[in-house]
Amino acid sequence: MPQVMRARFLLCTMLLVLCHPRLCPQALTKQFPPHDLGQTGESQRGGADGATELPDDPSAISGVAVATPAPAAQSGVPVKIEARVQRKQGDLYTLNGAVVIHYRSYVVHADRATYNQATGEVTADGHLMLDGGPDNEHIIASRGVMNLNKQTGHYYDVVGTLGASRNPRNKTVYMAPNPLAITGREVIKLGPQRYQVIAGTMTSCRLPDPDWLMLSHEINLQDGKASAKNTIFKLLGIPIFYLPYASHPVDGESRQSGLLLPITGNDTQRGLILGEEAYFVLGRSADLTIGTEYFSKRGWGPLGQFRYRGRAQNFFKVNFHSLLDRGLQPGNINQGGVDLLLDGRRDLNSSTRAITDIEYLSSYVYRQAFEENYALAIDSEVKSQAFVTHFNRALAESLRFDRYQSFQSSVQLGDEIRILHLPSLRFDAVDQPMGRTPFVAGMRSSIAAVSRSEPANAAFTQVFRVRDVPRVDLYPHLAMPLSSGGWTLHPQIALRDTFYGRSQNPGPLGVVPTVRQASLNRKDWEADVDLHPPAMERDFDAPWLRRLFGGDLRHTIEPDVEYRYVSGIGNFNSVLRFDDVDVVSDTNEVDYSLTQRLFRRHLHPRPCKGDEALGPDTQCGGGTIDWLSWKLSQKYFLNTNFGGAVTPGTRNVLSTTLDLTGVAFLTGPRSISPVVSQLKLRTTDATDFEWDIDYDKDLGRITTSNVFAGYKLGNYNVTVGDSHLNAPEGVTATQPTTVTTLTVAPVTTDYNLFRWSATYGNPTKLGLSAGGYGGYDFVLNQLQYGAFQAGYNWDCCGLNFEVRRYSLGPVRNDTQYLYSFTLAGVGSAGSLRRAERVF
Template sequence: MVLLTSLEPKQQDVRAQRQRWPVSRGLTQRWNRAFGSLKTVYLLITIMVVAASHPQLDAQEVSNQATPEVGSAVALPDGPDAGQFQAKYPEAVVLPALEGTTTLVTEADTQSRLGSRLVLDGNVVVTFRDRRVEADHIEYDEETGELTATGHLKATGGANNEIITASHGTMNLRTQTGRFYDVTGSVGRKTIDRKTVVYTNSNPFLFTGRLVVKTGPQEYEVYDGTVTSCQLPHPDWLLYAGKFSVGSDKARATHSVFRLLNVPLMYLPYVTHPVDTSERQSGILIPEISNSSTKGLVLGEQFYWAINRSSDLTVGAQYFSRRGWEQSGTYRYRGLGTNFAKAHYNGLLDRGYFNSAGQYVNQGGEDATFAGRYDFSPETRVVANAEYLSSYAYRQAFTENFNQAVSTDILSIVYGVHQTDGYMAAVRTDRYQGLKAAATTTTPEEQVRIFHAPSLDLATTEHRLGTTPLQWNVESSVAGLKRVQPNFATAGLTNRFDLHPELALPLSADGWRFRPSIGVRETIYSRSRVTPYTPGVPMESGEAVNRADVELGFEARAPVLERTFDSKLVEKLFGSEVRHTIEPEVTYRYVSGVGTDFLKVLRFDDVDVVSNTNELEYGTTQRLFVRRPQSKPCKTTEADVQEYGDADMSGEPASTGCGGRELISWRLTQKYFFDSSFGGAIIDGRRNIFDTTLALSGIAFLTEPREISPLISRLRVHPSDKLDAEWDFDLDTGAKKFTSNNVLVDLHEGNTFAGLSYARLNAPGRFYTEGVSSSVSNFNQMRILLGYGSPTKSGLSVAANAGLDLRLSSLQYAALQFSYNWDCCGFSVEYRKYELGAVRNESVERFNFTLVNIGTAGNLRKAERLF
């Protein structure tokens, strides 16, 4: 039975009705605002006696599933998984305004009326606007708006997506007040269907109470109750108090008890949490406590300032009982679109220590970084990525990231760029900082610093020349340059002008593709280097140098050779037919005009290593494709085209269920140099770096005139989405050795993952005219990673990694992490070991304990985790 009735008073009773209860649209608005404020409630505890936290902490990712309905037969989920975790918080949808709706809809097995009182029994449902009240028995007074409900009371809806279940209660649909008894409820979730409940924001507010009172448009009180964001009825953690008061800005409680796994853990004289999730709360963060073999006892504290909705600031300090004070600060800003800014600073006031030889060592220093981007338009933007490091020893000794600890190069760059229709104009300034000799107890570290201050760059993509088939492109730059290194520094700025136009004619016939090209390059320097080179200090000359060349090129690509193997044996081994393709290519390049001017050029970047060359590069790429299992009719999709190209193994467009997957790709290439001296640029007995060799390999191999380069091999095997392997090597056929040999393996199978990397380098070492030299760069290292689990997996997860120096038979670093996740809390512990020569030999223990929507206690940060 359905009954429609109006909540508007009769015309003759308007005056009397307003005296009893003033009806207005304003009250309706306050009704929505009051319930809307509850939607934004989230649990962020500020412990005023001990510590405080904020929702921006790098907390361990643990899930909080939706609270099941009281009496529901739906079983609680076993635990979170990655798929659930990605989709558990859908975006909130702004509901349309319903101010004009005044119709009350009722449904019940039986309905009766006693004057202005409506009596409903049996499966009763009362709906008003976007609110719904269910119960076994409901009585509603049309004159006063009072509603009394008993038996399985459930009130849902509103702008805050509120769900309240109670044994009985009273409420007034007009004054927005009510009382509910024996309550279990939540704010910030909604029912999709009778079995599906999802949260509408990332900070749901779940509560129970003997009595819950709605006292006004923005007042909400819970008596003898608990609050949490975990699964009910058995949450991992909760707060208990005699009374929780929820206002327009905060929820407050006094004399509360914090319970973890139903064990009373802490008495809190006063706690608060903000109501509006769009407004983050400033406060003191949870302290950090750890122990290190080199730093001693570590105590740290930070203060978080939520400046506004778009930016925040975190500042703090750590005390190392053996070393001194470390300061840190982080500023973050997120603007519209891709606009952002992030700055970080940390520094150490090191009181030093005495090493085993009795020498005093101070490793203090500062490290400051800034990254940001601002888009003026889709074509114009300004980008910055800058870092200042005062001492490499400081970073090596105190950073928590191993890759950063062993990195010796820093590049800071700020640029503005405008791109449109294949044309690019950019203004940039950058600073390169590289460590060339580490500090010892008797000598300071030696660095090389190179500056572009600034550089104006102009470039184009290839454009058709009029109506002809010719294609042209240009690269050009004007720059002020400076270089500073031990025993040498350029005087002031060296001005450089570079212009490099090129003209090409792409041709094709019967599957063959050709690209002959011609170009010229003019580069003018305001200063040069004195030649011939002599051992000792480099010498700069005030004489300008004009380096000009002519460049000829010819590229030829043969038709792809292919064959399909579809025998029963092949299909048994690979599960489908196999296609083998061979893609040969040849490139000839001739550059003339640089000659011995190469030796006069000061070195700042890759523009300065252009040399004469007369070379032929030849190579081939082989691929094996297997057909994906065909489970349904072919249907072309954009994803298939992006992943597999515009044709499958049969030559038809890539399509769902019938496209090919690359199983193996192997590229082999090599260069032959007809001019083994590169126009006289080669210097015997030292590393010679030219643009033509940099384009082939990152390993320098020219120490004398030679006609053939190492053989470059790049092999990748991708048997499935779970396994990926790569083997790259440079085989120097002249020296009869591998100058580089790298192996990478990555495996993921369910919750199990593993990784292996092996790196072998045996190449010519660095040479410096100031007398510092090393004939060979020789290292042999291995990295191993093993693990089970993930940050969101319920239960136990474990992972370990290690870095080994096989040449020295030593351990460089190692880490072991364990974590255990419950419904909405988790615990992680880690042991980490560093062995970086005399600079650092440290073992450290870390931990964190995470409570969803509260924060993390401990010092194991997300960026340092192995999962």
């Protein structure tokens, strides 16, 4: 055992000496000792009138500390006194032997005590223990004097906790977010939430052998904060730091402006990392953190965060990080940039709210090279929106500002598409009955000023740019829903009129169209009939099925057929493209689908535990669950060229294809779409499976396949997934094109990424936790990203280490080694941040 402890001392000491810790919030298991002093006094309930329940007697409680929700504190409890020998002279009680005093929410234990009924003053000696009060005190002392009415006292030879108590089931109840354990030669209580510890210690760990503590001649606790001067910080019994001044939150809510601990680290992309941040409290609802990092290989990286939290759901947050890059050698390649995010919400009244979700990214290369999250590092799109919306019953109006940016290349500057809606006004009316008639009517409409820009040639020397195009879209519709005998019929007719202030001159394949100043009016009329036949179902309740699946099974088959006709759009190729409003085309189609479901009804339901009842498909609590569903859908097109909207030799995106699948499959006229299959399976709380595929009959292959499977049991969690895309792009010319000769070759997008993750444990688990994740590209035959992390938590300190690998082509190819050391109630030191953890 001594050898193990020496190794533990050496490991933690080396980490703190060789690195500057950086503090950030971190939760670890905190446990406190049971209140067991060998007392035998019996807790009694009921006051003088027998109507009020007295607090529980902590001396009768022992066992393992487990965090549970805390009940509300009791107040107004009459005084109850127990002792083997009692004497009363006037207002003064003299008590001897197993003394127990219940006073309001306080419980006092001692060998000997006096109690003044007039003043509420108690003088106790011998095995003194005080529990309760507004501060949830648990104080063990040799003797003390206290005034329970004024909530003051003076105690000697003290060991205790603040912000933690125990319930009748012998479980630790955290009454404050950050409980504090103290020891001292003397502890003086000056009033509620005001204490003075003389020649003592403070810690958030379990006594009597805490992993860390602070020693000082005088510690002051006031208004949720503990502070001390000339403090010695001890880790695992070894003095580590001398601190001229130290503070520690008691209630977990107090904040204080000041400098954070320095940022240090090392990285193959950045080199040696040194940084500092300053934290400013801007009132009860806002704070600001600003700072900068210096990368020895790259330069300075300013960063910051502003947070505001208002009433109800109102909030506003600003995050930014940047790099003033001096260039990566060799070649002096500049990969610097700025990433700015603004998120906020403001409820103006019960029916009006304002939302902002804005991001500005100056360089896609900067995101690829320095973003820690893999999903964000490869995301080439930047979307921003800000809007004010008002809704009243079935009507909704909104004023929106939208910006869309798509980077087409990480190497070539300027290879990007930008689309703006500055601004757009929308008006939507949900279907409403028209008097006493069987008809319902609704409408969608919008007025917008739209803009677009993108490169016009392969050399990026010309840019296709159109600005502030007025667009008015009106889309009223009339429907008559009918249902009888399980059949549902929903016929609908609609008119649509869209006006554009400008239009485009269509160009041949491979040439970007040019803008013309002539306005354009696009009109169409639509008819839609949606038919839902009755679902076919059958129940299976054989005894062997009940034993196998734990309940009855029901199988249903749900067909659906929809016919849609759109006519009148003869100028599709002259319409400028901004969003889904502009890809509406003529169509004459039949959409048919078949959905099979397997339901299971619990015969022996069990109660839900924790957050299980919040799940959409919970397996607990009884009832019937959607165990398995499988949907097959397809479209048949009677109008094979969609009114001339299809351009052969390239991918065509139309609204009718987006309604079916997100994968573009139109590269020419066709009469039948791919078959879309969606399979979902969840047999237990621990299992999850989903598989979506598109099978193209014309190509004779699966064009897209996305499969996901997950399993979770206790501390074990495993997920695997595979995303495969093998869709046609169209054709490309391999020889000069003439009027009569065109030699082309098909182009296919081929992508196949396998993802996996496996973890054991969690950040607050005592002992060992480990996990890893990764992504392997089968097309490039290389590991694009991967990480492995292992950690170990003691009672109130923990160590984590992670190895992370990125391989994102020529922009990023590096390996990172990250670590963090955590002290409960203090924070986390190191380069591994909480948001980037594997588990």
